[in-house]
Every structure is written in C-alpha cells, then in structure tokens.
Amino acid sequence: MSDTTAFCDAAARLLGPKGFTTDPELVDPWLTDWRGRYTGRAIGLASPASTAETAELVRLCAKHGVPIVPQGGNSGMSGGATPDESGDAVLISLRRMDKITSLDPEAMQVTCEAGVILQNLHEAAEKHRLRFPLTLGGKGSATIGGLISTNAGGTQVLRHGTMRAQVLGIEAVLADGSVLDTLTPLKKDNRGFDLKQLLIGSEGILGIVTGATLRLLPEISGRTVIWAGLASIRQARELLVHCERVAGEALEGFEVLPNHCLAAVLDHLPDARAPLAQPHAWNALIELVSTKPSGEDLASLAETMLEGALDLGLLEDAVIAANETQAEAFWLLRDSISPAERAIGPAMQHDISVPVKRMADFVTAAIPEVEKRFPETRALAFGHLGDGNVHFHVLAPAGVTPGRWEDSEGKQISSFVHDLVTEWGGSISAEHGIGQMKRDELGRLGDPAALAVLRSVKQALDPRGLLNPGKLLPLAQSGTNP
Template sequence: MNAPETFLAEAADLLGPRGLTRDPEIVRPWLTDWRGRFTGQALALASPASTAEVAALVALCAAHGVPIVPQGGNSGMSGGATPDESGTAIVLSLRRMNAIRRLDTEAREVTCEAGVILQTLHEAAAAEGLRFPLTLGGKGSATIGGLISTNAGGTQVLRHGSMRAQVLGIEAVLADGSVFDALVPLKKDNRGFDLKQLLIGSEGTLGIVTAATLRLVPALVDRAVLWAGLAKVTDTRELLLHAERIAGDRLEGFEILPRHSLQAVLAHMPGTRSPLQGEHEWHALIELAADRSGAEALPALAQELLESAFEAGLVEDATIAANETQAEAFWLLRDEIAPAERAIGPAMQHDISVPVARMAAFIAEASPQVEARFPGTLAVAFGHLGDGNVHFHVLAPTGAVRGDWEANQGKEISSFVHDLVTEWGGSISAEHGIGQLKRDELGRLGDPVHLHLMRAIKQALDPQGLLNPGKLVPLAPGAATF
C-alpha cells in the first residue's frame, strides 16, 4: 500500500463512511470556489463531526505530511478554501459541526460550532429576543468558522464592528492536532498574547477554528431606512458626518452607490423601482435602528435627520421607507448590485479599503484615473462609507470576451487599482480575505516588516506548512512553500 493509500485507510477508519469520501461526484462541487475562478484536486473530502475528530485527523495529516484545506460554506471571494491542482491535500469540511452548544440570554453570548450557518444563528438568537449583529448577502450559506477565518464584515460594521469584534472566545485545532481552547470569555485577561485574535482572519493557515463564543445584542424593535440622492460622491461624506451627529449610536448602516449601479439593478431585477423621482449622480442608503429602549423616539429621529439634511443642503432629494416591505426593497437595490453588474459583462471586482475620512475622495480621484489608463472601461464604486470599505469594480469595454479579458487586461487593471490603494494608505483586502487571489499582490505591496512577521508566525505555528498551503501568507524570495 503506497503512502497516500495508507493515510486514506487510516483516515477512513478514524472518520467512518460519513466522515470521509473519495466519491468524485460528492467531492467535485467543493473543488471550485464560489466565483468559479479556481479549481483544484483533492485526495478526499473529510467531514469530521466533532472537535476530537478534527484533532485526530489533523494529527494524522501531520504524521503523513498531508496538506489540509479547511472549508466552511465555500462562499469565499478570494479562493481561500480551494485546494491546488496537485491533488495531494484533503478538503476538511466543517459543515457537519453545526451545533449551537450554548445560548446564554443573560450574558448575551452564544457558543456555536464552526459549521453553523449564519442565518441559523440569526434565527436562534431571534427566538430568544436577541440578535447576532453581523449580516451579509451570503448569510444562507456562510458558516461561522468561515466568517471568523476571513474576519468578515458586512453592512453593520459601522455600528458593531467586523467579525473580530464579535468573537469573545475561540476553539481551534492547531497544526500538530492539539486543541487551543479559549471559549470562555473574559472581559479582562492579561496573560500575554491574545491568541484568539491571531487566529481570526488567518484563513485557516494557523489553525482550524472548530467553535467560538460570540456576543449577542438586544433584538431590534424598530428601524428607519432612508434613501437620499446627492450631486457628487464627496457630498456623501458630509452626509455621513451629519448623520453621525444627529443619530449617534442609532446609526446602523450607511451605504453609497452611484447612479450607474442603481440603473443596473433596475434593469436587472423585474419589479424594482427607484426610491426617488429624478436622476441623481449618487445615492445613500441609511439605516437607523433601535432596541426597546430607543424605539419610541426613532421615527422622530429619522424625520429630524432628513429635514436637517435638506436644510443644510446636503441632499437633492430623500425619503423614508414607509414600512418594512419598502425598507427591504431599498436594501434589495443595494444587495443586487454585483449580480446586476455580472449580467452586463466582464468586470474586475476589488474589495479594498482606505481611511474612512478619505473614501469619498478616493472614489472621486481614482475612478477617472482608471478610466483614463484603460480606455473603454467604466469604474463603478460603491460600499460601506462608514468603515472605508470600497467595492471598486472596473467594467470591461464593450465587446470584451469573458475570461480572456480578466486574464489579460483585467490583471493589469487590478495591479493598477492596488497601487492606487496603497498610495492612499489603504488595504487591498477589506472583508473578503487574501486567499490565493491576492497573495502575490500582498507580497508585492506589503510592508516588509509586516510580511516578515506573518512568515515567522506561520513557520512557528505550522512548521510543515500543511495548513491551507498557498493561501494568505506570501512566499519569501526564493522560498518554495507556504
């Protein structure tokens, strides 16, 4: 029996028929990333049912030198959960580990396993009069483990922070099969490094998250959703500052989108309509939210915000959603931008961030620079103004061939966009991770000291380089692994 077969036989004995499969029809869907950009091969698909099984499997992989690609909902945007083409790795799915172990309503905490679907967590919290304050478009497939591993963001970061801010405790299996157990949350703990924060956002390269304790907040009793039309993108920054002054911590979300994005969604989605009459170059979607303590005052607060924005000359037109159905319709216009753009044709999509105070200015200056450098393209920027996260998309010229254009001019465009972001003191990845999509760009543009520390930490925690190889951590010059 050769080495891979010996490993697979031992893994099969460990996990049983439900926990390990080599059936090509079962494995195939998990070998391609959500966007369809990366496809690899794998020895097998492992689906352990407990932390103990994950630990035993990782120890077995360490003994045999078998690489591991952890995978949650396989809904990532950077190819971070896709194996390479060598076929030497196993895909380790956490989807069977989907138990909510504990939900403490008094402490407002929940401990759940890595395979719990985000929407399932939302429903469990809501049943207890609480909520988990992070949401995104893929909530029906994204898992808690994947969200932690990529430090996911979403539309509520302005008020509540990214996934990093939601994690109170963590459980993870390290590269040698040992279990790092830090699930019990402590408000104060000065026993050295905060190791859970090291694992958050590490994309499975330092350890495999198996469970986490997360914070919950009181359920919303009411919300007010406003839509405003503005003349130029720099006006959106002034409107955000105004909203923060008026609404304070009731300001839950602040999204901006250009006229092109709204028109694309209206053309793509039957039955949708613009919230405002007339044409506006830019739009802002604002959400105010309140739990029981502030619900009664929320309608008046929303009205005050709208009226004072008009008086200050910050908006051309604005409206407040009359009911929950209309509020959802407003948010649908924001959520459907990416699918609407895909229907138009090829595009290079960049998940980037710049300092919050400079986001509007970056859009105003970078968009014409890209269009001038690459004639025929259209730069379309939208996103979470309150946290500096720009979804900066560059649409291909008319007649561009999907696939060919992205592989050629598209790569040049992305390098140029990343150069601009770096010049502005920003990040080439805001909320979707580095994965394999941006690893080389991080190596090209990253601060040498930052990169040295990343490589040193990777070497210390995963000396064999078996945890999610080829992702996140850029290769050192002349190196052959990581």
Template sequence: MSSLSDFARRATELLGPRGFTCDPDLLEPWLTDWRGRYHGQALGLASPSTREEVAAFVKLCSEFNVPIVPQGGNSGMSGGATPDESGKSVLLSLRRMDRIRSLNPASRQAVCEAGVILQTLHEAAEEHGLRFPLTLGGKGSATIGGLVSTNAGGTQVLRHGTMRAQVLGIEAVLADGQIFDSLTALKKDNRGFDLKQLLIGSEGTLGIVTAANLRLLPAIGDRVVAWCGVASIGDARKLLLHFEQALPDELEGFEVVPEHCLDAVLAHLPGSRAPLAERYQWHALVELATTPADAAALRDKAEAALAEAMEAGILLDATIAANETQADQFWQLRDSIAPAERAIGPAIQHDISVPVERMPDFIEAAIPEVEARFPGVTGVAFGHLGDGNVHFHVLAPAGAARGEWEESQGKAVSRHVHDLVAEWGGSISAEHGIGQMKRDELGRLGDPVALSLMRSVKHALDPKGLLNPGKLVPLASQAASA
C-alpha cells in the same frame, strides 16, 4: 513513507464512511470557488463531527504530510477555500459540526460550532429577544468558522465592527492536532498574548477554528431605512457625518450607490423600481435602529435629521421606507449590484479600503485615472462608505470576452488599482480576505517587516506548512522579487 491509499484507509477508519470520502462526484461541488475563478483537485473530503475527530484527523494528516484545505460554506470571495490542482491536499469541511452548544440570554453569549450557518444563529438569537450584529448577503450559506477565519465584515460594521469584534472566545485545532480551548469570555485577562486574535482572520493557515463564543445584543425595537439622493460622493460623506452627529447611537448602516449601479440593478431585477422620482449622481442607503424602549421616537428623529440635511444643502431628496417590506426592497437594490454587474459583462472586482476621511477624494481621483489608463473600461465604487471600504469594480469595454479579458487586461487593471490604493495608504483587502487571489499582490505591496512577521508566525504554528498552503501568506521569494 506510507502511500496515500494507506492515508485514505486510515482516514475512513477514523471518520467512518460519512466522515471521509474519495468519491469524485461528492468532491466535485467543493473543488470550485463561489465566483468560479478557481478550480482544484483533492484526494478526499473529510467531514468530522466533533472537535476530537478534527484533532485526530489533523494528526493523521501530519503523519502522512497531507496538506489540509479547510472549507466553510465555500462562499469566500478570494479563493481561500479552494485546493490547488495537484490533487495532493484534502478538503476539511466542518459542516457537520453545526451545533449551537449554548445560548445564554443573561450573558448575551452563544457558543457555536464552526459549521453553524449565520442565518441559523440569527434565528436562534431572535427566539431569545436577541440578535447577532453581523450580516451579509450570503447569510444562508456562510458558516461561523468561515466568518471567523476571514474576519468577515458586512453591512453593520459601521456600528458593531467586523467579526473580530464579535468573538469573545475561540476553540481551534492546531497543526499538530492539539486543541486550543479559549472559549471562556473574560472582560479582563492579561495572561500574555491574545492568541485568539491570531486565529481570527488567518484563513485557516494557523489553525482550524472548531467553535467560537460570540457576543449577542438586544433585539432591535424598530428600524428606519431611508434612501437618499445626493449630488456627489463628497456630499454623501457629509451626510454620513451629519447622521453620526445627529443620531450616533442609532446609525446602523450607511451604504453608497452610484447612479450607474442603480441603473444596472433596475435593468437586471424584475419588478424593481427606483426609490426616488428624480435621477441623482449618487445615492445613500441609511439604516437607523434602536431598542424597544426607544422605538416610538425613532422615525421622528430620522425625519428631523433628514430635514436638517436638506436645509444644509447636502441632501437633494430622500424617502423613508413605509414598512419592513419596502425597507427590504431598498436593501435588495443594494445587495443586487454584484449580480447586475455580472449580467452586463466581464469585470474586475476590488475590495479596498483607504482612511475613511479620504475615501471620497480617492473615488473621485481613482475612477477617471483608471478609465483614462484603460480606454473603454468603466469604474464604479459602491458599498460601506462609513468603514472606509468600498467595492471598486472596473467593468470591461463593450464586447470583451468573459474569461479572456480578466486574464489579460484585467490583471493589469487590478495591479494599477492596487498601486493607487497603496499610494493612498489603504488596504487591498478590506473584508474579503487575501486567499490565493491577492497573495502575490500582498507580497508585492505589503510592508516587508509585517510580511516577515507573518511568515515567522506561520512557521512557528505550522512548521510543515500543511494548513491551507498557498493562501494568505506570501513566500519570501515572492516578496523579494516584487
């Protein structure tokens, strides 16, 4: 077998000096995940600029048996784009593949290469009076390829679905270097398996997404953003159901924020202020949106719906953003929860889901149980209540050492939270993916039949196991020993 130096020479010849490097200084920024939890080593960084270069490079890796770790914007939450510490794998970045190949206003479709930044797509769609109906806090760095590969969620899933619902077609390079081209969008197509769905959410373990055909929607004519105070998470759920009945076509987002999280944000964010004068146990952030033709009546409808909820006793107080600036300020309070918590001290974050109708009961049962089992910790839950998905964070006891607590008691906390989620029929990963962080837990708690099917698909499409090894798919031995 040829040496790795031969591989590096061949890779440089194939991709050129811009397309392949072994320079440690250039590699270093991409060897640690966004959260800083995982750090690895790599023998090189490949940055091809075309799908043909990707295919040729993957064939080269197969020839030399070099594992490939695909990486988008490196903004993932589960360590899915970070190599291991062996230094035997190569990072594959598609950031140079950043063209919007086409944007068709008539069909409301955009074909984007994997390296297109989400915010860039938003801006391009806006120029044509359209929008891409998925957004998240990292839109300035998240790439289309990464969003497809992790089936990203965000704050608009309630109305528009996850990334899976936005993908009309896909282009990917398979483990042997073949190009799978299924970019053409067809309303009806019964030619066997929908293979693109296998690749969406596979975290680069089955193929490397190089482009996607994405659906676009008409631009928003107007939006109304309201901040509401409620007495309990159960009342927040009732408020959600009220809006789903009163304004089903306009309800764009519904987020819940407990008092603890709001207090943390107000202490952390300079110049911030509480939207409501009084304190409430729970808050709901509601966004309504409509097309230009119906924009004039939206605020009146929102005010009427809020008044009805208050009369019914499920809403204690509410305020509607007076303008776009204030609407963005409301959302900034919601989006600042994670950094505000990090400023407080160590914490273990869980991205979980249970059946939508059971989420209030789960929160009310799980938080006191976790706090009783691990004295001194504080449990908080916030996020996308309408999707049955919340971010369930457990904050360490006062004085806990950052880094040490997460690796000791924090692991026991996570295991217990995941056990509770499984008991309630939920998922240990609602939108952040499995990566390397939750792979073993998936092996411990996952359905044996489903895990066996996953391993079979992985082996069929990647028999050498070179695509993002150690991520997503639990080993058979891990499942057996769980």
C-alpha cells in the same frame, strides 16, 4: 498501496461514509470558488462531525504529509478556500458541525460550532429577543468559521465593528492536531498573547476554527430605513457626517452605490423597483435603529435629519421606508449588487479601504484614472462608506473572453488600483481576506517587517506548511512559502 490510497482508506475509517468521500459528484461542486475565478483539485472531501474528529483528521494529515484546505460556506471572495491544481490536498468542510451548543440570554453570549450558518445564528438569537450584530449579503451560506477566518465585515461595521469585535472566545485545531480552547470568555486575561485574535483573519493558515463564543446584543425595538439620492460621493460623505451628528448611536448603517449598480440590480431582479422617481448619480442607504425597550420616535428623528440635510444641500431626494417590507426591499437592492454584476460579465473586484475621511476623494480621483489608463472599462465603487471600505470594481470591455481577460489586462488593472490605494495610505484587503487572489500583491506592496512577522508565526505554528498552503502568505524571497 500508494500513500494517497492509504490516507483515503484511513480517513474513511475515521470519519465514516458521511464524513469522507472521493466521489467526483460530491467533491467537484466545492472545488470552485464563488466567483468562479479559481478551480482546483483535491484528494477528497472530509466532513468531520466534531472537534475531536477534526483533530484526529489533522493528525492523520500530518502523518501522511497531506495538505489541508479548510472550507466554510465557500462564499469567499479571494479564493482562500479553494485548493490548488496539484490535487495533493484534502478539502475539509465543517458544514456538518452546525450546532449551537449554548445560548445565555443573561450574559448575551452564544457558543456554536464553526459550521453554523450566519442566518441560522440570527434566527436563534431572535428567539431570545437578542441579535448578532453582523450581517452581509451571503448570510444564507456564510459560516461562522469562515467569517472568523476572514474577519468579515458587512453592513453594520459602522456601529459594531468587524467579526474581530464580536468574538469572545475560539476553539481551533492546530497543525499538530492539538486543540486550542479559549471558548470561555473573560473580561480580563493577561496570560500572554491573545491567541484568539491571532487566529481571527488568519484564513486557516494557522489553525482550523471549530467553534466560537460570540457576543450578542439586545434586539432592536424599531428601525427606520432611508433611501437617498445624491449628486456625488463627496455629497454622500457630507451627508454621513451630518447623520452621525444628528442621529448619534441610532445610525447603524450607511451604504453607498452609484446609479450603475442600482440599474444592474433592477435588470437582475425582475420584481425590483427603484426607490426614487428619478435616477441619481449616487444613492445612500441609511438605517436608524433603537434598542431601548420603550422605543424611540425614529420616524421623527429621520425626518429631522433629512430636513436638515435638505436645508444644507446634502441630498437631492429621499424616501423613508413605509414599512418592514419596503425596508427589506431597499436592503435587497444593496445585497444583490454582487450577483447582478456577476451576471453582466467579467470584472476585477477590489475590496479596499482608505482612511474614512479620504474615501470620497479617493473614489472621485481613482475612477477617472482607471478608466483613462484602461480604455473601455467601467470603474465603480459601492459599499460601506462609513468605515472607509468600498468595493472598487472594474468591469471588462464588451466582448472579452472570460478568464483570459482577467489573467491579462485584469491583473494589470488590479496592480494599478492597489498602487493607488497604497499611495492613499489604504489597505488592499478590507474585509474579504487575501486568499490566493491578492497574495502576490501583498508581497509586492506589504510592509517587509510585517510580512516577516507573519512568516515567523506561520513557521512556528505550522512548520511543515500543511495548513491552507498558497494562501495569504506571499512567496518568500527564497521562493518557498512556509
């Protein structure tokens, strides 16, 4: 009996027919990342139903020397949940672990398993007149474990921070099968390192997140959504500063997108309509909210804010959503940019950040530099201007061969963009993780001292390198990836 057969037999006995399969029809759909950039192979697909089963499975993998690739909703953007082509690894899905184990309205905390879908968490909180303050376009598939592992951001970071700010406690299975349980939240705890923070954003290379305790906030008593037309992204930056000054904590979202993105979405969604009568070079999607039980006159606040912006020449046109249906339609336009762009054709996607006050200047300078260096490409930026993070995408020239272009000119484009970001004091990964897509670039541009610390932590917690190999950590100079 081969080692692989022995492992598969043992995994099947441990997890049962619902928990382990080698059937290609069941495994293959999870071997390609959401963007279609990476496809790998796996021994099989393991779907444990509990933390105890996950721990036993990890111990079994350690016994047989089988690498482990954890996967949440498979909606990641950097290939971080896709196995390599060797076929040596087992894919571990936590989608069966989808229970909300407790929700305390008084403490405004929820404890749940890692496979809980973000949208389901939102709905559970709403039943108690609470909310979880993180959302994104993929909320219908993204899991809590995946969001923690990549330190997801989304459209509410401006006011509430990334996933790191939402996590109060974590449960995780480590490389030796032991379980780290920090689910009980403490306001103060100085017993050494904050281990939950170490695991957040670690992309599964230090442990497999199986559960979390998260903070909740009071439900909003009202919101007002605005669509504004702008002449430039620099004008958008000035408008953002104005909105922060006038609206204060009521300002929860400020997203920007160029006309090209809006046009692509309108082509992609047959029933969608442009919010404004005339196209504008740039658009801003602005959301004001109130959590006060008595509510606030957000409409008046929005009108005051927009009147002041018009007087200062900070926008060209604007419309306030007349109702919730129109507000959701505005947000659908923003959330549909990625699928609309994917339908157009190949593109190199860069999830980057620079200091907030410099982002508008960076976009203004970088777009023409990229398009001059790589003729016939189209560079564009959209996203979270308020927290210094935009999605900087470069669309391929017409007629290129998908796959081949990304591996040739596409890689040159990404290196050029990442060089620009580094020159501006920014990060090549703002919220989607490093995965395998940016691993080598992190090795090329990352701070050597920081990389040495990352490798040391990895070596200490996973000395055999079985947890999500080939992700996040750049190859060491010796040619090994611990």
